[in-house]
Amino acid sequence: MEELGRIHQLIVPMFGYEMTFNLTSLVMTWIVILLLLAFGYLAARYRQLIPGPVQVVGEMFVFQFYSITEDALGEKMAKTYAPLITALFIFLLTCNWIGVIPLMEEPTKDLNLPLGLGVLGFFIAHYAGIKAKGLKEYSKAYVEPFVFMAPLNIIGELAKVVSISFRLFGNIMGGSIIILVVTYLVFNMILPPFLYAFFGLFIGAIQAFVFTMLTLVYIAVQVN
Amino acid sequence: MDITGVEFIKAIAFLGAGLAMGLGAIGPGIGEGFAAGKACEAIGRRPEEAGLLTRTMLVGQAVSESTGIYSLVVALLLLFVV
Amino acid sequence: MTFETYEWIRAAAFTGAGLSVGLSAIGAAIGEGYTAGKANQAVSYRPNLSGEILRTMLVGQAVAETAGIFGLVIAMMLLFSPAEGHSILTAWAYLGAGLAMGLSAIGSGVGSGLPAGSACEGIGRQPGMANKLNTLMLIGSGVSQSPAIFGFLIALLLLFKPLPDTMALIPAFSLLASGLCMGFGAIGPGIGDGIVAGNAVTGAARNPETLSILTRTMLVGQAVTESTAIYALVVALLLSLNT
Numbered sequence: 001m002e003e004l005g006r007i008h009q010l011i012v013p014m015f016g017y018e019m020t021f022n023l024t025s026l027v028m029t030w031i032v033i034l035l036l037l038a039f040g041y042l043a044a045r046y047r048q049l050i051p052g053p054v055q056v057v058g059e060m061f062v063f064q065f066y067s068i069t070e071d072a073l074g075e076k077m078a079k080t081y082a083p084l085i086t087a088l089f090i091f092l093l094t095c096n097w098i099g100v101i102p103l104m105e106e107p108t109k110d111l112n113l114p115l116g117l118g119v120l121g122f123f124i125a126h127y128a129g130i131k132a133k134g135l136k137e138y139s140k141a142y143v144e145p146f147v148f149m150a151p152l153n154i155i156g157e158l159a160k161v162v163s164i165s166f167r168l169f170g171n172i173m174g175g176s177i178i179i180l181v182v183t184y185l186v187f188n189m190i191l192p193p194f195l196y197a198f199f200g201l202f203i204g205a206i207q208a209f210v211f212t213m214l215t216l217v218y219i220a221v222q223v224n
Numbered sequence: 225m226d227i228t229g230v231e232f233i234k235a236i237a238f239l240g241a242g243l244a245m246g247l248g249a250i251g252p253g254i255g256e257g258f259a260a261g262k263a264c265e266a267i268g269r270r271p272e273e274a275g276l277l278t279r280t281m282l283v284g285q286a287v288s289e290s291t292g293i294y295s296l297v298v299a300l301l302l303l304f305v306v
Numbered sequence: 307m308t309f310e311t312y313e314w315i316r317a318a319a320f321t322g323a324g325l326s327v328g329l330s331a332i333g334a335a336i337g338e339g340y341t342a343g344k345a346n347q348a349v350s351y352r353p354n355l356s357g358e359i360l361r362t363m364l365v366g367q368a369v370a371e372t373a374g375i376f377g378l379v380i381a382m383m384l385l386f387s388p389a390e391g392h393s394i395l396t397a398w399a400y401l402g403a404g405l406a407m408g409l410s411a412i413g414s415g416v417g418s419g420l421p422a423g424s425a426c427e428g429i430g431r432q433p434g435m436a437n438k439l440n441t442l443m444l445i446g447s448g449v450s451q452s453p454a455i456f457g458f459l460i461a462l463l464l465l466f467k468p469l470p471d472t473m474a475l476i477p478a479f480s481l482l483a484s485g486l487c488m489g490f491g492a493i494g495p496g497i498g499d500g501i502v503a504g505n506a507v508t509g510a511a512r513n514p515e516t517l518s519i520l521t522r523t524m525l526v527g528q529a530v531t532e533s534t535a536i537y538a539l540v541v542a543l544l545l546s547l548n549t
Contacts, residue, residue: 268509
């Protein structure tokens with residue numbers, strides 16, 4: 001159980017403050033990014049009319065998420081936001097699934113990655129809202145139903161960032177801790193492989209999809 | 225063990241924060257579930273209105289959630305201000 | 307009559323273990339009973355599908371049972387947790403851990419039973435869709451488990467937290483409040499998630515071509531329903547920092 005709280009840290013002094021980097025999640029994020037770059041290269045570089053297996057997978061992702069974005073935002077805006085939504089899903093899916101490989105850890109187990117993506121989604125949603133409706137119409141949403149509700153509306157918006165990022169973090173972290181505890185209790189006999197499959201693949205895929213859909217829904221709520 | 229008044233109040237405030245958020249989350253949880261559940265049922269009946277129904281569901285859930293957010297605000301006030 | 311510190315810790319650990327497994331059994335039992343009731347109803351309409359319905363019922367009950375198993379695991383860990391030489395604050399942490407796990411499993415247990423019941427009913431209506439309905443039910447009840455997973459997370463955090471050796475009122479109450487916050491906060495979202503998934507399964511059984519759009523709406527609806535559980539998780543984490 002000792003590995004529960006252990007973190008490989010890199011502490012860099014900067015401008016009188018100390019910046020702490022979590023080395024494991026940094027390295028794992030870079031591995032995921034490199035994997036995805038290789039996947040993108042293979043899927044898009046040698047395009048053929050009769051697609052190869054990698055191209056089929058790539059086309060499936062792009063097609064599915066383009067149609068989902070189109071349903072939520074309409075055809076015009078789907079062209080702008082579909083690449084973001086597709087990339088977000090593929091990135092999170094790889095992040096959540098990479099923990100199934102032994103010696104690898106999910107970078108989403110570190111709160112900083114979901115929080116970063118949540119803040120990114122927050123700013124994109126509000127930018128999209130201002131761009132689509134204009135600043136006046138956009139700020140009108142905050143004084144509904146009464147003017148004095150504005151602070152609560154703002155807190156409600158900020159709480160969305162907290163809920164979206166803690167949801168991903170809590171589920172992935174909880175899943176990996178459950179595997180650790182069960183491994184500790186039954187001494188690595190039979191159950192762990194099944195649990196890896198269940199929590200790593202099933203919960204990982206669902207949470208990646210939920211995060212992506214919520215980012216899309218937040219954009220859609222701001223736009224409409 | 226000596227307990228000062230300030231310490232006592234702070235301890236009780238923390239307990240209150242936990243209870244505020246904990247109990248305050250029950251109602252919105254069930255209520256939002258009702259909203260989304262009925263939306264799912266309605267989409268099963270009239271799939272062509274899915275976009276409108278999803279939007280109505282989200283608005284309804286946002287309103288149901290406001291009491292949960294009040295609890296969160298009170299809990300954070302009890303945690304950091306008292 | 308005075309007791310030693312480790313006796314208090316043992317007492318708290320046993321109370322916590324009892325609360326953990328006892329409360330979590332409430333939810334799991336209600337959920338499983340609901341599933342079995344719906345399965346019986348479906349079998350009475352369509353006796354020739356009894357094998358199919360029975361399989362779905364057992365799978366659904368197994369998922370609803372997961373919340374109870376989480377409670378059992380925490381109870382076991384509390385029973386065999388060390389007490390000698392620990393600070394008296396450990397007693398409060400053990401009590402909080404038991405409450406967090408036990409209460410949070412109620413909601414998820416009841417919630418996971420609802421989609422399983424709807425799936426049994428739906429298979430009675432649309433036997434050809436059995437596999438698709440099973441998948442939708444598994445996704446829905448799997449997501450309904452996440453409040454219980456948050457409770458499990460907080461319970462483990464409280465169990466393995468290094469605590470200072472001095473007794474003070476503030477950390478003691480923070481540890482207890484952390485458990486209570488996560489425990490109570492997970493009841494509502496657990497049941498709410500189940501209602502969403504149950505209605506989604508019913509809708510898919512009524513109108514099979516809406517399956518994909520219902521899966522999407524269900525996941526979004528459940529994610530929003532869960533957000534109060536996540537606020538409770540955040541407050542519980544903040545409370546547990548106060549030691």
